[in-house]
Amino acid sequence: xxxxxxxxxxxxxxxxxxxxxxxxxxxxxxxxxxxxxxxxxxxxxxxxxxxxxxxxxxxxxxxxxxxxxxxxxxxxxxxxxxxxxxxxxxxxxxxxxxxxxxxxxxxxxxxxxxxxxxxxxxxxxxxxxxxxxxxxxxxxxxxxxxxxxxxxxxxxxxxxxxxxxxxxxxxxxxxxxxxxxxxxxxxxxxxxxxxxxxxxxxxxxxxxxxxxxxxxxxxxxxxxxxxxxxxxxxxxxxxxxxxxxxxxxxxxxxxxxxxxxxxxxxxxxxxxxxxxxxxxxxxxxxxxxxxxxxxxxxxxxxxxxxxxxxxxxxxxxxxxxxxxxxxxxxxxxxxxxxxxxxxxxxxxxxxxxxxxxxxxxxxxxxxxxxxxxxxxxxxxxxxxxxxxxxxxxxxxxxxxxxxxxxxxxxxxxxxxxxxxxxxxxxxxxxxxxxxxxxxxxxxxxxxxxxxxxxxxxxxxxxxxxxxxxxxxxxxxxxxxxxxxxxxxxxxxxxxxxxxxxxxx
Amino acid sequence: xxxxxxxxxxxxxxxxxxxxxxxxxxxxxxxxxxxxxxxxxxxxxxxxxxxxxxxxxxxxxxxxxxxxxxxxxxxxxxxxxxxxxxxxxxxxxxxxxxxxxxxxxxxxxxxxxxxxxxxxxxxxxxxxxxxxxxxxxxxxxxxxxxxxxxxxxxxxxxxxxxxxxxxxxxxxxxxxxxxxxxxxxxxxxxxxxxxxxxxxxxxxxxxxxxxxxxxxxxxxxxxxxxxxxxxxxxxxxxxxxxxxxxxxxxxxxxxxxxxxxxxxxxxxxxxxxxxxxxxxxxxxxxxxxxxxxxxxxxxxxxxxxxxxxxxxxxxxxxxxxxxxxxxxxx
Numbered sequence: 001x002x003x004x005x006x007x008x009x010x011x012x013x014x015x016x017x018x019x020x021x022x023x024x025x026x027x028x029x030x031x032x033x034x035x036x037x038x039x040x041x042x043x044x045x046x047x048x049x050x051x052x053x054x055x056x057x058x059x060x061x062x063x064x065x066x067x068x069x070x071x072x073x074x075x076x077x078x079x080x081x082x083x084x085x086x087x088x089x090x091x092x093x094x095x096x097x098x099x100x101x102x103x104x105x106x107x108x109x110x111x112x113x114x115x116x117x118x119x120x121x122x123x124x125x126x127x128x129x130x131x132x133x134x135x136x137x138x139x140x141x142x143x144x145x146x147x148x149x150x151x152x153x154x155x156x157x158x159x160x161x162x163x164x165x166x167x168x169x170x171x172x173x174x175x176x177x178x179x180x181x182x183x184x185x186x187x188x189x190x191x192x193x194x195x196x197x198x199x200x201x202x203x204x205x206x207x208x209x210x211x212x213x214x215x216x217x218x219x220x221x222x223x224x225x226x227x228x229x230x231x232x233x234x235x236x237x238x239x240x241x242x243x244x245x246x247x248x249x250x251x252x253x254x255x256x257x258x259x260x261x262x263x264x265x266x267x268x269x270x271x272x273x274x275x276x277x278x279x280x281x282x283x284x285x286x287x288x289x290x291x292x293x294x295x296x297x298x299x300x301x302x303x304x305x306x307x308x309x310x311x312x313x314x315x316x317x318x319x320x321x322x323x324x325x326x327x328x329x330x331x332x333x334x335x336x337x338x339x340x341x342x343x344x345x346x347x348x349x350x351x352x353x354x355x356x357x358x359x360x361x362x363x364x365x366x367x368x369x370x371x372x373x374x375x376x377x378x379x380x381x382x383x384x385x386x387x388x389x390x391x392x393x394x395x396x397x398x399x400x401x402x403x404x405x406x407x408x409x410x411x412x413x414x415x416x417x418x419x420x421x422x423x424x425x426x427x428x429x430x431x432x433x434x435x436x437x438x439x440x441x442x443x444x445x446x447x448x449x450x451x452x453x454x455x456x457x458x459x460x461x462x463x464x465x466x467x468x469x470x471x472x473x474x475x476x477x478x479x480x481x482x483x484x485x486x487x488x489x490x491x492x493x494x495x496x497x498x499x500x501x502x503x504x
Numbered sequence: 505x506x507x508x509x510x511x512x513x514x515x516x517x518x519x520x521x522x523x524x525x526x527x528x529x530x531x532x533x534x535x536x537x538x539x540x541x542x543x544x545x546x547x548x549x550x551x552x553x554x555x556x557x558x559x560x561x562x563x564x565x566x567x568x569x570x571x572x573x574x575x576x577x578x579x580x581x582x583x584x585x586x587x588x589x590x591x592x593x594x595x596x597x598x599x600x601x602x603x604x605x606x607x608x609x610x611x612x613x614x615x616x617x618x619x620x621x622x623x624x625x626x627x628x629x630x631x632x633x634x635x636x637x638x639x640x641x642x643x644x645x646x647x648x649x650x651x652x653x654x655x656x657x658x659x660x661x662x663x664x665x666x667x668x669x670x671x672x673x674x675x676x677x678x679x680x681x682x683x684x685x686x687x688x689x690x691x692x693x694x695x696x697x698x699x700x701x702x703x704x705x706x707x708x709x710x711x712x713x714x715x716x717x718x719x720x721x722x723x724x725x726x727x728x729x730x731x732x733x734x735x736x737x738x739x740x741x742x743x744x745x746x747x748x749x750x751x752x753x754x755x756x757x758x759x760x761x762x763x764x765x766x767x768x769x770x771x772x773x774x775x776x777x778x779x780x781x782x783x784x785x786x787x788x789x790x791x792x793x794x795x796x797x798x799x800x801x802x803x804x805x806x807x808x809x810x811x812x813x814x815x816x817x818x819x820x821x822x823x824x825x826x827x828x829x830x831x832x833x834x
Contacts, residue, residue, distance in 0.1 A: 005682045014677065014684050015670045019636035021695060025708040034556040056667030057597045064594035067587035081514055107544055107652075111562070114647035114659055118640055127666065130643055133659050138586040141540035145587075148539055152516035159522050161543045175551045181562045182554040449549045473522070495514075 012053040013124070017046075020123035032121045038184040041249035045122035048244055051236035052128070059131060062229075063138070070142060070226045077219040078149045084499070087215040088283035089154075089492025090483055095147050095220065096156040096346040097277060098208055101173045103143040104164040108177035109192055110136035116185045125244075128237050132193075135230040146223045154488050156345045159473040163345055166460070167472045168451035169273075171401045175448060176270050180263075182444075187259050189241045195263035197231070198238035199304065202296040203271050205231060207278050210286040246311035253312050258440065264316030265433035268325075269400035275330035276337060279359065280351060288362035293326040318433045321409050327363060328412055331371040336405055338378065339390035343465060345474050347483035350379045370412050387482070393452045398427040399434035399445055406430045422446060527576065537583035542576055544652040565650050568717035570775055570782045575651030578774040580767050582657075589660045593667070596759045600671065603752040604678075612749040613678050620745040621679055621686070627742065627808050628750065629676045629690030630700050631735050634727065635669035637707035641723045648716040657767055658720075664760055675753055699807035702800030703731055709796075717775065718789045724768040726793035728761065729823035731801050734816055735808070736761075742808040773830040787833040794823045794834075 006014065023031055054062075076082075086092070110133050117129035151157040164170050180191040196204075209224025211217075242260075245252045275289035287295075297319075305315045334348070341348035351359065356375060359367045381388050394403035408414045418435040419428050422442040429435040438445045454460050461471025474480050478487055519525070520534035523543045528534060550561045560567055565575070572578075584592070607613060616624075642662035649655040673687060680686040694700050707727065713719040736757050740747035776783045798820035802813030809815050824834040 006677070006684050010684065011677070011682070014687055015673050018684075018687065018691070019632055019666075019669050019673070021633055021691065021704075023708045023711070024695075025705040026712050031708070031711045037556065055670050056593075056663055057601070057670065059663070060590050060593040060597055060667070063586075064590040067590055071587060084514070104544075104546065108546070110659070111545075111647055111655070114643050114655075114662075117662075118643040118647055123636075126640075126643075130639075130659070130662055130666070133643070133646070134586070134663055137656060137659060140544065141586045144540050145536055145585075148520070151521060152518055153514070155517070157521070158518060161523055161546070165546050165548050171549075171551075174546070174549075178551040178562070182552040182556075184556055444552050444555070447552050449551050454549075491517075 008053065009050075012050060012055070015055050016050070016127045017048075017123040028121065032119055034119050035121050035185050038186050039251070039255055040186045040245060041251050042121070043248055045125070047247060048122050048124045049240055050124050050128065051240040052233050054131060054233075059134075063134075066226050066229075067138075067142075070222060071145070073222040074146055074149070074219055077222075082218055083150055083153055084495045085216050085218075089488050090281065090347070090349060091211075091215045091217065091283050092150060092154045092488060093156070093346040093483070094208070094211055094215075094277055094281050095150055095217075096154075097273065097281075098220075099143065099147045099157050100160045100163050100167070100345060101170055101273065102204070102208070103140050103147075104161065105173050105177045106136050106140035106143065108181055110134075110140065112177075112181050112188050112192060115181075116188055119185050120189075125241075128240075129189075132234055132237060135234065138230065139227055142223050142226070146219045149219065153491065155475065155486075156347075156479040156488075159345075162473050166451075167345060167474070168396075168455075169340075169344065169402075171449065171451050172273065173270055175401050176266055179266065179444075186245065189238075190245075190256060190259040191263040191266075193234070193238035193241050195260060195267050196238075197234040198242075199264065199297070199301055200267045200271060201231060201235065202300065203292055204274055206296070207274050207286065207292060211278070211282045214284040214286050215282060242308065242313070243311070246308075246313060250312075257313060260313065261317040262437050262440065265318055265322070265431075265437060266400060268322045269402060269430075269434070272329045272333050272402065275326075276333035279330035279362075280334040280337075280355075285358065288359075289330045290326045290363060293323065298323060317436070318431075321431070321433065324409055325406070327366040328370070328407060331359075331363075331367065331374075332405055332407070335371070335374060336394075336403060339388065340394075342389050342481050343469060343474070345472070345479050347481065347486050347488065349483040350382060351375060366412065393455060395428060396450050396452050397430035397434050398448055398450065399429055399438045400431075401448065401450060402430060404428060404430050535583060537580070537585050537588070540585035541579075541652050541656060545650070545655070563650060567648055567650065568715050569785055570717045570778075572775060572778055572782075576653045577778070578771040579653050580657050581770050582763065582767055584657060584660060584767075592763070593664070596756055596763075597667070599759075600753070600756040603755055604674065607749045607753060608678065613675070613746060614681075616745045620743060624679060624743055624746060624750070625676070625686045625689050626693045626697060627699065627804070628735070628739070629672060629679075629686060630694035630697070631732070632669040632672035632676070632687075633691070633694045634703060634707055634731065635665045635672065637711060638723060638727055639663075639665035639669065641710055641713075641719055641727075644711075645716045645720050645723075648714075649720075654771060661764060664764065668757055668760065671754065671756055675750065699803045702803055706731075706796050706800040717786070720768075721772070721786055721789040722793035722796075724772065725790045725823050725827055726797035728764065728768070729826060730794060730797035730816070730819045731804075732757070732761070733822070734801050734805055734819045737819075738805070738808045738815060769826075769830055772827075772832070776831045783831065783833065787827070790824075790827045790832050791834055794820050794827070797823070 113129045113133035113136060117126050117133050120126055147157060164174060180188050183191060209221055212220035212224060245256050278289045278292065338348045356372055360372065378388055397404055404417060406416050408416045416431055418432060419426050420435055420439055427438060429438060455468055461467045469476055483489055519531050520539060524534045524538055525531045527542050545563055554562050639662045642658045642665055646655045646658035646662060649658060676687040676690060694704060710719060710722050713722065736754055739750045743750055772786065776786045798816050801816035805811055805813045805816035827834045
């Protein structure tokens with residue numbers, strides 16, 4: 001009698017989940033203490049379909065190959081002063097936002113997937129999570145190495161870890177990932193694995209990397225290409241998680257739907273920063289935020305949720321509100337940055353005439369009507385030497401932590417305010433989406449470390465703006481304020497002048 | 505004569521990130537390891553207490569009893585960041601691949617006697633489960649530990665343990681013509697063979713250990729220094745027909761142990777040297793887990809070598825000597 005040779009799938013199972021055993025000296029509930037309290041019911045972990053079949057030997061081999069190529073490009077970029085070849089000095093501000101706001105979250109994802117890679121009871125799932133944990137560490141480290149060379153010449157990047165912990169607008173991404181990290185392991189998987197990596201990644205990762213490609217940033221775009229195969233693995237893990245949870249038990253559906261609703265909205269708010277980046281910060285534009293949203297969320301996301309309808313999963317709540325807001329958020333956010341860049345770690349500027357016309361063409365329904373007059377007024381004030389800065393402290397939403405600047409659905413002339421009372425205290429929100437999230441878990445969100453409230457409570461270095469900026473490690477007159485007149489601009493102009501003088 | 509390519513020379517404003525410069529004592533060129541490691545983990549102003557462990561923040565120094573003024577003191581002497589780690593492992597693994605090809609082409613495992621095959625199945629293959637438990641421990645230390653300097657090498661180590669579990673599994677598949685029969689039998693042995701029960705009980709006990717630095721000590725000085733060293737050191741003596749082939753196929757484990765120990769030694773030594781209190785705590789943990797490992801490994805040692813457990817006790821003595829060199833009171 002000869003036994004049958006294993007299929008590739010069986011072989012992979014022998015190399016991964018078959019390593020696991022039913023413990024008998026300790027109880028499984030003590031070994032995995034965290035995977036039951038969320039109420040998710042798993043009947044049979046063996047129903048998990050491995051989203052990819054990668055053994056460690058192949059992982060090391062593929063990833064090492066990619067790293068050799070990536071670091072060769074990073075080295076060549078530095079050696080040849082590639083930073084002088086980007087489209088414009090303004091572009092560097094995109095990297096500042098990325099390094100202070102996104103890279104630290106790659107790190108959080110790394111630790112979070114180590115958590116699920118240890119604490120989910122299914123062994124196949126753990127292996128996939130651990131590989132993602134490794135990948136996320138790769139991303140933060142290679143991003144630092146890619147941007148390290150820019151940091152040598154430009155300001156605003158050199159204090160990124162401490163700024164991530166302290167600066168007011170960076171609490172938006174930080175609280176997003178703190179929220180996911182402090183949730184249970186299944187919610188983390190839905191939040192980061194599905195909502196972030198699957199539904200929204202094309203609106204985060206792709207705009208930054210395409211922006212780099214369009215703007216001559218060979219170093220960052222090479223990182224992007226190099227991370228693409230990791231990202232596609234992460235996407236297959238994200239979708240498998242959703243399918244697995246929904247297939248396992250009908251009681252999981254309402255829980256998963258609540259998480260999808262929550263993380264869609266939190267993700268949408270976070271992506272508002274990307275929206276402003278795409279429409280205002282890229283000297284050479286890839287596409288408008290609205291175009292990206294229509295392609296990657298309305299079309300691709302729509303198809304995805306149509307596919308998931310067989311499990312009973314619906315489009316995230318307020319998806320229609322988010323789509324309508326796509327006409328507004330980039331303009332509203334850039335307006336905010338413009339008014340607050342004196343207390344930020346990157347520079348802002350007024351769009352020039354050509355840029356305004358591009359915005360009019362991309363946003364025919366809203367830009368000329370609501371936003372062009374605002375920008376033209378600010379530009380006029382600048383000319384008159386009356387550059388407008390907002391000198392107060394903005395009220396923050398108790399969920400997403402962005403300033404309360406967004407407008408009512410259907411009425412872009414009216415600021416949207418919502419509030420809830422919990423244990424005698426009133427909390428304020430920028431939207432119904434954020435209010436719903438708070439109302440679902442008020443005990444969690446009352447803990448929020450809201451930067452403005454913390455300043456008023458005296459926890460941020462002092463009571464005056466210079467004291468707070470010092471505590472933020474924002475170098476006043478260098479890192480902050482307008483691009484025009486900044487040391488970054490002076491450096492860029494010197495390089496440009498040198499290039500022309502050498503050419504002539 | 506040398507060729508000189510003329511390049512544009514631009515003067516940088518700074519050599520490295522400010523937080524790195526503060527640690528280097530000035531603005532000096534930093535290594536990739538330093539830039540990718542130092543101060544990377546968030547340390548303050550967290551927003552929410554974890555729903556699953558509300559007594560702590562997600563990053564919290566109180567998750568172990570040892571105290572460090574600065575968790576970026578225990579650095580990795582290998583200076584691994586993701587890229588250098590993967591390149592080092594890919595190189596180690598490519599040597600291992602050649603050995604697998606060599607052994608397969610010559611049929612070195614296909615031609616052994618049934619008795620030898622049964623012996624390898626019962627006494628070597630179950631170690632893949634020990635690697636798997638070790639993988640879980642290192643993932644746990646990565647998620648639970650404090651400071652990137654310690655936690656990043658832990659996810660690398662978790663990957664290593666999974667990789668070694670897979671190497672042992674491949675040996676099992678080579679033994680039975682890729683049917684999985686030997687691995688299935690080995691798993692039964694892991695669950696019920698008395699030779700393995702001490703080891704299984706020990707690793708299950710580590711899986712519920714909540715103090716991450718105690719877990720680190722147990723894994724490094726108990727599991728790695730005693731049990732894994734015993735198993736991989738016994739191959740040629742324990743398996744007369746296949747020992748040499750098995751030693752070749754597990755060459756990765758020997759390379760790995762040397763590499764891992766460089767790092768884990770530095771961590772233990774630095775943390776123990778921080779204070780008398782740390783030294784006392786770690787010494788106590790080391791004493792306990794080395795003793796546990798010796799008791800656990802004695803029946804395995806007896807089954808492998810017919811030595812009534814002498815090799816396990818010798819491995820324990822060596823582990824204690826090793827710990828003393830790191831400054832522990834053992």
